Amino acid sequence: MPVHPVPLGFVFRSRAKDEKATAAAQAQVTGSPETRDPQAPKGRPTPKRSEAQSQRRSVANTPMTRKDAAKRGREERRAALEKQRKALAGGDERYLPVRDKGPVRRFARDFIDARFNVAEYFLPMAVVILVLSMVRVTQLQTIALLLWLVVIVLIVLDSFATGFRLKKRLAEKFPDDNRRGAVAYALMRSLQMRRLRLPKPQVKRGERP
Template identity: 70%
Template sequence: MFRSRSKDEQAAPAKATADQPQQPRDPQAPKGRPTPKRSDAQSQRRARASTPTNRKDAAKASREARRADMARQREALASGDERYLPVRDKGPVRRFARDYVDSRWCVAEFFLPMAVVILVLTMVRVPKIQNIALLLWLVIIVLIVLDSIFIWIRMGKQVRERFPDENTRGVKAYAVMRTLQMRRLRLPKPQVKRGERP
């Protein structure tokens, strides 16, 4: 009995609001948000019109956008344009690290050609030549380690002096990894000549 009465009471106001016509908004009353500029409204309309309607078109549009981003990134890696570089290469600290490595000769950049030579020497069935090849392996590895330690210490010191307020985490490892690549294969492309001060 109580339940049915409460249901009737709830239904009555709902019926009353449904029967009443909706009040028109007063044109002088504030609408609670600023009126957008015409250019903004037009760009929003264009964006709504250009959004794909089905999944196939959406996938195609995202593929094209990704392809355009990758092309822009490749151009940036070739030209050194900071705006489109990957996140790991962005910033003045990373640029300095690249320039520091590219401005000097590094032992590690000759590792690949030397490895090929040593591999050929180890295939020769003469014990003396094989011993020389093993000794060369040892010498190359020791030189690379010493050169990497030198770069780690010297470049780390210069980075701290030049960029005291910047985040320098991972910069030394970034520079050492760059030394392991041959100069012409490095990305982003070197922007300084050998011997130039970065």
């Protein structure tokens, strides 16, 4: 039986087809859904959602050491103090101390900040009177004593009038709110110089709240 020679081109074409089929199969395996996560370690497939959630839970439930807990507590307190400091400077109600929160306390602050108060000049006048009382001159010491009396009387009268008007305004504006301690809070604020008051004044002189 005669043997027919196989064409050389047919052999090469068959080998090329086999190589293409092998490359296509490898491409299908590589393009499978189990692709690698860019953030996953090199050479590992992307973890399933359930596995990722369980890993996060295990990390969250890992007990902290006493040192870590103390460090986190310090950071939280530092952040809270920073927010409070900014609130005292800007008047943000969310982070103000408890004694300064609420519309009643805000109105009391604005009522004091909008007017001139005799009590806010107490410290400068006290320094002047103290200097006069230290001078070894009888007349100056007598003047210093009289000034003390005048300053005290003016502060008492002004505080009484301010407290009376503020109490009336609060009753008119906030009839259903808790107004306890608001007048005393305002009078204590009136003893401070305007530039040193915290929270910072939000109204101008003469501006009616």
